[in-house]
Amino acid sequence: MKPETPPPVAAPVTDDELHALIDGHLPPADRQAIEARLLQQPDASRRLADWRAQREALRALHAPVLEAPVPQPMRDVLLRAAAARRQTNDWWRWGGMAASVVAAFGLGWLSHGQWPGRAGAPSVAGQRGLAFAQQAAVAHVVYSPEVRHPVEVSASEQAHLVQWLSKRLGKPLAVPDLSAQGYQLMGGRLLPGDTGARAQFMYQDASGVRLTLYLGALDSGPNGTAGGETAFRFTDDGPVPRFYWVDRGFGYALAGPLPREALLALARAVHGQL
């Protein structure tokens, strides 16, 4: 807008100028120039005050929604999309970060000598079981503190979760129900392991304590016999205590920040349902 009057009388402040002022889209110099002109324009000044108050009121309206937790159905859309994409092609793009964290943790343990030597281990299954238990511990500490994405597919989609993970692990899975022990299933995710895909199911009790059940096929020993089975074993070597066992070539590890007895009872409950 061109000023039609001589310089001493300021041009009327336009609505567009007021908007830019109110919405903060002006550089400081322009803002000051407009504010100076407003001093002589009571009408425009009142409009400015009204619209500012209006803007504040609108921003306050529904402001609590900004702090509200995101509803599960909305989270599920994102998780489904992530899972679908993973299945199609670039598995590593999203899984890669987690995988590299797992690898880094794993290397850390190796270099600390907490891993038994590969040679001379007492039994193939025992050794594989321990390595597997280490991976389970890593997966537990990586994912259980997650606030936003503790699981990839939530328990509300249990059918999909079971179907998906069964397919990826090449074995029909059953998700143990630990509600009698006070733990609710949160969901699960797919992870890379050194001998193939791994599934992790996560559970939580009312106080927020999280358990993870980690499972996957182990390389069977010669003819699938030697590496077949082990008893329950306990270890608290690592970041979280866990029980682990091998059953028909499949490894299981239950990890959680619990005393040995409590964890054993849960491990038995899991084993009984598999």
Next chain:
Amino acid sequence: MNPNELLSEIPSLRRYARALTGDAWAADDLVQDTLERACTKHRLWREGTDLRAWLFTLMHNLYMNQLQRVRRQSAAGREVDVDDSEAELIAPTLPTDTALDLQRCLLLLPEEQREVLLLVTLEDLSYKTVAKITGVPEGTVMSRLSRARHRLQALMDGVPAAAGLQRAAEPVPLRRLK
């Protein structure tokens, strides 16, 4: 597109939709549809461009489609159940009379004005971005913004003429369509 980035946009999408529709359920349905659309069309979003602007564009398109459907239905003589619509139009989180009044007045604005006002006010988007989202020239955004601010002020001040003065369209109560 990173799901975390998408997740962090959800609260502002929800608030905007709530103010736009005046109905908590309809708003969350709209957000849900927007997210589903975003996930199926993620390839159309170019890395490095404004994710928020893209999401609001998707939401704008969905909202406009819904309005058209609602208008077609009302044109076809479909009656809205009063009990039903009454329950839906009352947003449960509104704390005060003033807030109720503000939401009510907001719903008396024509959709295209309400949309521009809310995108500018709640989302701090530039006028240019709002023009892109709503698919109109920037000049149109500015005039809609002016009309919206003048009219909302008149409505809030209780100027009786304001309601009938430049009534462009009857407000269409947006209902849950699913």
